Amino acid sequence: NAGVTQTPKFRVLKTGQSMTLLCAQDMNHEYMYWYRQDPGMGLRLIHYSVGEGTTAKGEVPDGYNVSRLKKQNFLLGLESAAPSQTSVYFCASSFFPEVEREPYNEQFFGPGTRLTVL
Amino acid sequence: GQNIDQPTEMTATEGAIVQINCTYQTSGFNGLFWYQQHAGEAPTFLSYNVLDGLEEKGRFSSFLSRSKGYSYLLLKELQMKDSASYLCAVRRLSGNTGKLIFGQGTTLQVKP
Numbered sequence: 001n002a003g004v005t006q007t008p009k010f011r012v013l014k015t016g017q018s019m020t021l022l023c024a025q026d027m028n029h030e031y032m033y034w035y036r037q038d039p040g041m042g043l044r045l046i047h048y049s050v051g052e053g054t055t056a057k058g059e060v061p062d063g064y065n066v067s068r069l070k071k072q073n074f075l076l077g078l079e080s081a082a083p084s085q086t087s088v089y090f091c092a093s094s095f096f097p098e099v100e101r102e103p104y105n106e107q108f109f110g111p112g113t114r115l116t117v118l
Numbered sequence: 119g120q121n122i123d124q125p126t127e128m129t130a131t132e133g134a135i136v137q138i139n140c141t142y143q144t145s146g147f148n149g150l151f152w153y154q155q156h157a158g159e160a161p162t163f164l165s166y167n168v169l170d171g172l173e174e175k176g177r178f179s180s181f182l183s184r185s186k187g188y189s190y191l192l193l194k195e196l197q198m199k200d201s202a203s204y205l206c207a208v209r210r211l212s213g214n215t216g217k218l219i220f221g222q223g224t225t226l227q228v229k230p
Contacts, residue, residue, distance in 0.1 A: 031216045040126075042205065042222040043161070050215055058217070090160060094216050105216060106151060109160035
C-alpha cells in the first residue's frame, strides 16, 4: 500500500496563477483533510470531506476550493494564488471514527507539497 | 473556543528523559493525539489518550488529565533520531467529523 500520496511535491507560482494539488489514498478511508503548515502556526485545517461528494470548510478556507469526486481522491484548488498562500500543504485521511474499529482512528498524512507564490 | 499550548522548543541530552507538556481548552473533548514530525517530513502518529491516565508504548508514554486539560509526552532513553517536532492535537465531538485542532508543536533537539 502506498498510503497517502500527494502531487506535486514542489511548486512555484506567480501571483494570480491557479493550480490544483492532488491527494490520493489507497486505505479506503472515508475522511480526508487538507492542512497548511506555516512556521510557528502549527497545522491548520483548510477543508475536509467526510465522504465521496461531500466537502466542508475548516479553519482557514478562504482562497481555496476542494472536490471529492472519488472516495480515494481529494483535490485542493487555488484559483488565484497569493503570496500569503506560500506554505507546506499536507493531506491526511482516516476511517470514520467507529468504536468497532481501532479506538483512535488516527489521521495518516501524505508527504506534503511545498508551494511558493511569488 | 479552543486553545492548545505547547512549549516552542526544548533541548535534551542523548540517553536522558524528556517531558513535553500540552495544555488545552476545548468543549466536547473526544481524545488527544501526539504526532512526531521530522524536518521536511509528514507527521506520524505516536499516541492517543481519551481516558485519564498513562499510555505506554515502548520508550514513549503519554499522559492525560481531562479535568486539568493537560497532557504530556514522555520520551525515555533519548536517541539522536528523536530530534523532531512533537505535535499535540485535540479531537472534539463535532458531528463525527474526526477533525483535529493542533498545537504549534514543540521542536526537540537531542544533543550528544
